[in-house]
Amino acid sequence: MREFRSVTWAHGSFMGRGISLNGIAGDATAPRALNRPASSEMGSSSRRPGGKPSPSDEQTPLLSEQPKSPQNGELGSPRDSTEDSDVEAPKPQPVSWTSIPRKGQLAIMVFARLAEPLSERSLTSYLFYQLKWLEPSLNDAEIAKTAGYLTATFAAAQCITSMWWGHAADSPLFGRKRVLIIGLVGTTLSAIGMGFSTSIYFAFFFRFLAGALNGNVGVLRTMVSEVILDKRYQSRAFLLLPMCFNVGAIIGPLLSGFLADPINSLPNIFGPGSFFGGEDGVYWMTRFPYALPNLFSAVILLTAALGIILGLEETHPVLRHKPDRGRQLGKILTRKILRRGSDPSYEPLQAEIDDDATISVPMDDEAEQTQPSRDPIKERPRFRSIFTRNVCLTLLQSFLQSLHVSAFNSVFFILLPTPRADNSTASLPFSFGGGLGLSSQKIGFANTIIGTVGIPLQLFVYLRINDRIGVLKSYRIFLPLSILAYFVLPYLVLLPEKAAVIWSCLAVVLSVHVISRVFCGPATMLLVNASAPAPTLLGTVHGFASSTSSAARIMGPTIGGAVLGWGLEHNYVGMAMWGMAIVAMVNWGLLLWIKDVDMSL
Structure with a gap:
């Protein structure tokens, strides 16, 4: 009897809502139907006054299917509809710079990343003159080759060790944080040694030391992906790392251009009879004219290392x-x-x-x-499991991207201080020689153009376009701008020696190149990060990618410097840049085979 009454109550409550044959509910009767006793429901709803069953009883089974919620387009109990209306689905937080999580941790990593390009980019302002000071017998073509070899030495050391630093960062014995500290301290020692070098051999040794003890690029990329787990924010987080390049391109070369050879560049402060110099000037600055910018870089690097020790969390899954x-x-x-x-x-x-x-x-x-x-994690995947098809293609495009970008960074900043040549006998369009003949201070301003154009693009333009068309598509669209810049840039040496003309054209060509790099640099990192077959191999993949790009940075400056030296001797100064354009075209064609990155949740 109890079972029959409960079933009848369910039926009565369903009928009490006043459901007509066409499905329209009469809610006015619902309260009275719900409050009606079970016995009265059984008597009134089961039979008509004449004793015959009602049509609704015959058409509606007692053990009917549970009605669904009105929110789904069907009928349900008033209680269900009330509860469903009170609970609202959480709205996703809008993606913006202010809503990005873990800002404190990102700030420490960004400063650590900034310290290294600031130190590295500062060399571009005075490397040509430091090599000439170390070995006065070298001519301009030999200096171009030596500068390329010196840049390649750093990249060669990174190529040998970056993969192992990435593997050490994945190991519980070291972890991410210790590897970063070792890298910053090693870069500090190499910067001090580079500043106090008295021969080219010491310069090569300390540049090799800087590359061998530094695998921080791949480790920082790994930590960013582990701190920012929400993929909607990863494009912004990964953008911070290449943005550091542009900030370093502004601060580093600009400061080092004035700090290099301070006895001559800042005579009123450090020279003879100056405030700090006394009667003969600062002695150690006279003996080591390129030590001051390196000491400045060492202070920044040590500050970054201290910030990592005191403030950065370890992101290794075990540690x-x-x-x-x-x-x-x-x-x-x-x-x-x-x-x-x-x-x-x-x-x-x-x-x-x-x-x-x-x-x-x-x-x-x-x-x-x-x-x-x-x-x-009890068992880590094998090292060889990272070599999937997509990983190999992604590493190959990263190699080609680093190849032509590193060659540009080496060749361009040797071409700027190279003295101008008399091109009266030049045979256009390909046979001409010479450089732009800029001083170290003016080279610093050229670096400033790169950073000044790049930072606003990264903050206000890159994210909007990237969110709209995607990572890979923006990569494909903007990479050809680098090809155009590589082809046009050598012709700047033919311009008349007027500052307004030279700087206007130089600013336009550099802006075109920077626009391309703004979209291609972060895309390369995001593609590498997304290609990792397992989270436990993320550091290894980034380390291997860093080794691959380091191998490209060996070949780029070495080949680029050698070709530039040959071009200066034979009046084909544009051959190095035009070769970069060909490599960039191959890079562009390879993007057709790469998988895109899904930045949604």
Whole structure:
């Protein structure tokens, strides 16, 4: 009887909503039907006054299917519809620079990335003159070759060691953070040694040391993808790394152009009879004229290393929740500096969750991020498993991209200080020689053009276009601009020796090249990051990509410097740039076989 009454109540509540034959509900009767006793429902709804069954009883089975929610377009109980209307689906947070998570951690990584190109790019302002000071017997063509070899030495050391640094970053013995610290300290030592070198052989040794002890590029890319788990924000996060190149291209060469040879460039400050120099000038600056910009770079690098020790989280899946004495010390120092907390002996428990991580990481990503610490990876995939078809194609396009970009960075900044030539006997369109004859200070301004054009493009233009047309398509569209810049740039040496004409044309050609690099650089990193077959191989893939690009940076400056030297001797100065255009065309054709990157969740 109890079972029959419960079934009848369900039927009565369904009928009590006043459902007509055409499906229109009469909600006015719903409260009275719901409050009606079960016995009255059974008596009134089961039979007519005449004792015959009602048509609704015959057409509606007692054990009918549970009605669905009105929100789905069908009928349901008032209680269900009320509950469903109260619960709203969470709206996705709009993607913007202000909404990007983990800003504090990204800031530390960005500063560490900025410190290295700032040190590396500063060489471009005075390398030609430092080599001439180290070996006065070299002519312009030999200096061009030597500068290419010196750049290739750095890349060769990176090619040999980057893959192993990436493998060490994936190993629980080292982790990401230790590898970054080693890289920054190694770059600091090499910068100091480069500044105090007294022969070309010492310069080659310290450039090799800088490359051998530095595998930070691949490790930083790995950490960005592990800190920013939401793919909607990864395009912005990865954009920060190449943006550092443009910031370093502004600050580094501009400062080093004035700090190089300070006795002559800043005589009122360091020269004879100056404020710091005294009667004979600063002695060590006279003996080592290119040490001051390297000491400046060393200070920036050590500051970045200290920031990593005190503030950066370890993102390795196994090590991320283990005690970090550096971060604990950093929190204590932060509290003391900001005068937070009343008990100076208080130390936070390691199990505490960082506030930044709690409020910034979405629930799904946070659960995914903390899962490896509770369930450590028992077996790592084999190294050879990274060589899938897409990974190989992605690494090949990364190689070609690095090949023509590194060749440009070497050849262009040797072409700028090369003295101008008398092209009265030039045979156009291909036979002509000479350079632009710019000083180290003016070369710094040329680097400033690259950074000044690149940063606004990355902040305001790149993201809008990339979000609209996609990573790979924007790569395909803007890469041909580099081809155009490579082809046109050698003809600048034929311009009349007027500052307004030279700088106007130089600014236009560099702007075209920078527009291309703004879209191609981040795309290369995103494609490499997306090609990793497993999260545990992410550091290895980035390390291998760094080794591959380092191999390209060996070939690019070496071949480019040799071809430029030959061109200066035989009045074919444009051969190096035109060769880069051919490589860039091959790079462009390879993009047809690469898989695109999905930046959605």
